[in-house]
Each structure stands twice: as C-alpha cells, then as structure tokens.
Amino acid sequence: MIFKNFLNIKKSKTVKKDFLRLLKDQPILFETLKPTYKYSYSKKIIKKYKKFSNLRIIGMGGSVLGSEAIYNFLKPKIKKKITFVSNLNSNADYFDNKNINLNLIISKSGNTLETIANANTLIDKKEKNIIVTDAKNSYLTNLASKLKAEIFEHKNYVGGRYSVLSEVGMLPAELMNLNERKFKQFNNLIKNKNFINNLVNNVSTTLSLIKSGKQTSIILNYDEQSENLFKWYQQLIAESLGKKSLGLLPVVSSMPKDNHSLMQLYLDGPNKYFYTFFNVLENRNIKIKNDGVLNTHKFLKNLSIEKIKQSQMIATEKVFISKKIPFRSFRILKRNEQSLGELFCFFILETILLGRALNVNPFDQPSVELIKIETKKILI
Numbered sequence: 001m002i003f004k005n006f007l008n009i010k011k012s013k014t015v016k017k018d019f020l021r022l023l024k025d026q027p028i029l030f031e032t033l034k035p036t037y038k039y040s041y042s043k044k045i046i047k048k049y050k051k052f053s054n055l056r057i058i059g060m061g062g063s064v065l066g067s068e069a070i071y072n073f074l075k076p077k078i079k080k081k082i083t084f085v086s087n088l089n090s091n092a093d094y095f096d097n098k099n100i101n102l103n104l105i106i107s108k109s110g111n112t113l114e115t116i117a118n119a120n121t122l123i124d125k126k127e128k129n130i131i132v133t134d135a136k137n138s139y140l141t142n143l144a145s146k147l148k149a150e151i152f153e154h155k156n157y158v159g160g161r162y163s164v165l166s167e168v169g170m171l172p173a174e175l176m177n178l179n180e181r182k183f184k185q186f187n188n189l190i191k192n193k194n195f196i197n198n199l200v201n202n203v204s205t206t207l208s209l210i211k212s213g214k215q216t217s218i219i220l221n222y223d224e225q226s227e228n229l230f231k232w233y234q235q236l237i238a239e240s241l242g243k244k245s246l247g248l249l250p251v252v253s254s255m256p257k258d259n260h261s262l263m264q265l266y267l268d269g270p271n272k273y274f275y276t277f278f279n280v281l282e283n284r285n286i287k288i289k290n291d292g293v294l295n296t297h298k299f300l301k302n303l304s305i306e307k308i309k310q311s312q313m314i315a316t317e318k319v320f321i322s323k324k325i326p327f328r329s330f331r332i333l334k335r336n337e338q339s340l341g342e343l344f345c346f347f348i349l350e351t352i353l354l355g356r357a358l359n360v361n362p363f364d365q366p367s368v369e370l371i372k373i374e375t376k377k378i379l380i
C-alpha cells in the first residue's frame with residue numbers, strides 16, 4: 001500500500017501519546033486483529049461448510065458490511081456466488097434465487113428487526129443454516145434451535161463495526177476460501193515506523209481540519225470493487241464519532257464517474273470538505289482496440305482502461321494541489337487479503353484515535369436505539 005499523507009501535515013504529540021497508550025492498554029477487541037485470535041469455531045467444524053457453493057449472508061450494518069467489502073474487493077479470486085441481504089427491499093432479485101444451499105445469519109444482538117424479517121422471508125427448509133450471534137437469549141438463538149442451525153458465538157466484547165476480523169468477517173472469508181491469516185496485519189503494522197508516523201500524522205491533520213470547520217470527508221474512490229469497503233468505513237466513522245454534536249460525515253464518490261457530476265462542486269463549491277483519493281492498481285489489463293481509434297485521438301492507442309483512470313486520478317490530485325484543497329491518497333498495489341487487512345487496521349486505529357482526541361466514546365451508538373423503539377411502537 002502506498003499512502004500519501006495530507007500535504008500540510010499537522011504533527012501532534014498528544015495523538016502520538018494516545019497511540020502509545022492505546023498499544024499499551026489495548027481494548028480486548030484488538031485480539032481479533034491478531035493471528036492468535038481464538039474463534040468460537042474450529043477450522044474442522046467449518047470445513048464441512050466450505051463445499052457449499054451458493055451462499056446467502058443476512059445481516060445489517062457491522063454484521064455484514066465487512067464481509068460484503070471482502071467479497072467485492074477480492075471477487076476475482078472468489079469462485080462462489082454469495083448473495084448479501086443487508087437491507088429491506090421487496091423488489092430485490094434475491095427473492096427469485098432458489099439455488100441457495102447455505103445461509104449465514106449474523107447479528108450480535110440477535111434481535112435486529114431487518115435481519116429477523118429477511119431471515120423469516122427468505123430461508124427455505126431445504127437450506128442449511130449457520131447463525132453467528134451473542135450467546136444470550138434472543139430471537140435468533142431461538143430461531144437457531146427451531147432450524148437446528150449451527151450456532152457460533154459473536155463475542156460480546158466485539159462491537160459490530162469493529163468485528164470484521166472476528167467471526168463476523170472471517171467466517172464468511174473462510175467460506176469464500178480466502179486465507180484468514182493473511183488479513184491479520186496488526187502485529188506487523190505496529191512494528192512499522194512508517195505506518196505509525198503516517199497514522200499519527202493523518203489523525204493529527206484530520207483533527208485540525210475538523211477544527212477549521214471541515215466536517216465532511218469525501219472519498220474519491222477510483223476502484224469500483226472498493227465501494228463496499230467504503231460503506232463499511234462510513235459506518236465505522238459515522239457511528240463511532242457522530243455524537244455530542246461532533247463527528248465527520250463520510251461521503252463516497254464514484255470516480256471518475258463523478259467528474260461529470262460532483263467535481264465542479266468539489267473544486268469551486270464551499271470550502272468545507274477534505275478528500276481521500278483511493279485506487280487499487282492490480283486489475284485486469286483491458287486495452288483500447290487500436291484499429292478502431294480515430295486519427296484525432298491517436299494518443300489513446302495501446303492504452304488500458306486502468307492507465308486512463310490512473311491518469312485522471314493523478315491529474316485531479318494536481319488540480320487539488322493548485323487549488324490548495326486538502327487531501328490524502330491511498331494507492332493499493334495488490335488486490336489481496338493482506339492489503340485489505342492493512343486497510344481495515346488503519347481505519348480502525350484511525351477511528352479510535354479520532355474518538356479519543358474528540359473526547360467521544362468510539363464504541364457506543366446510543367441514539368440508533370431511538371429509531372428501533374419508535375418503529376416497534378408503530379408495529380406492535
């Protein structure tokens with residue numbers, strides 16, 4: 001991964017101290033980031049489920065965004081068909097898919113309304129089921145016994161949006177036949193001085209941008225297969241930091257598509273945003289067909305789609321520099337488990353450090369309960 005930090009870096013000794021304190025006094029959820037983490041299942045138990053080729057994963061928010069990010073980012077490597085059911089949509093194509101052979105239903109609380117509704121609409125008697133949930137009595141623990149489903153514990157000390165490297169993301173990864181171990185980059189990263197400096201300076205600069213009134217973080221994403229990674233990131237940032245009238249609004253822009261839609265605003269609109277450029281450089285090599293190129297556009301000959309896209313990203317970075325628009329950039333060299341593991345780790349640490357500096361608890365989400373309570377009042 002190549003990470004280019006903001007141009008005008010603000011260095012903060014407090015953030016560095018916070019980082020060292022965080023390493024010394026690690027939250028227990030950090031166990032999930034390490035290769036030594038003890039899953040609630042054994043590799044032997046899950047082996048029999050690896051033969052299933054057509055899976056459905058049902059969950060909401062942090063229970064599913066991580067596995068959806070993994071699936072889409074690494075799709076070229078994955079031979080299975082996985083259907084994600086992560087919203088309420090009566091018109092979705094998945095209602096017509098009758099070939100599912102294994103369901104994975106994931107919910108920490110076991111009581112999330114959308115997950116219950118989707119599970120009870122979609123699951124068919126002929127399908128096998130695995131349920132990942134907290135051990136306590138809940139709708140899903142009861143459903144598991146009714147369905148005679150395999151049940152694996154969702155450790156109660158791991159919050160949904162921080163759970164991607166626990167059972168929640170790694171069981172799906174195993175079932176996708178990916179290498180779970182390679183996602184676990186925490187131990188390597190915290191020994192890497194470059195990584196630590198980048199992380200600390202990135203957090204310090206983000207804090208000073210927030211202080212100067214820039215509370216919208218726009219991701220200029222040049223890799224369509226990373227859209228779900230940034231959906232995961234959105235929840236992480238929004239639920240962790242959006243409290244006490246503070247927080248960041250993460251917006252994901254599809255690039256270069258949004259050159260033709262939002263770019264004008266980014267360049268000349270309100271001076272209230274900061275940006276993250278993101279691209280993955282390992283892709284199929286699809287080239288322009290030379291014999292069809294008109295003489296006026298000879299420069300296109302031999303070019304690949306990726307070369308054109310990457311040139312647009314570099315060009316846009318140049319324009320941002322000339323306009324003094326703050327941004328950082330990620331260029332991911334390899335599309336593999338390791339790169340994705342590094343990104344998960346970077347963003348998790350970044351969020352926790354921002355939470356500490358802003359003096360908000362990055363691990364709770366008190367207000368989302370309000371919607372659940374009001375909805376129940378309407379339905380009962």
Ligand SMILES: O=P(O)(O)OC[C@H]1O[C@](O)(CO)[C@@H](O)[C@@H]1O
Pocket residue numbers: 060061062063106107108109110111112115160161239365368
């Ligand atoms: O895993 P559960 O309990 O179904 O919750 C799903 C999601 O719902 C939330 O509680 C928000 O409503 C998230 O924090 C969580 O990731």
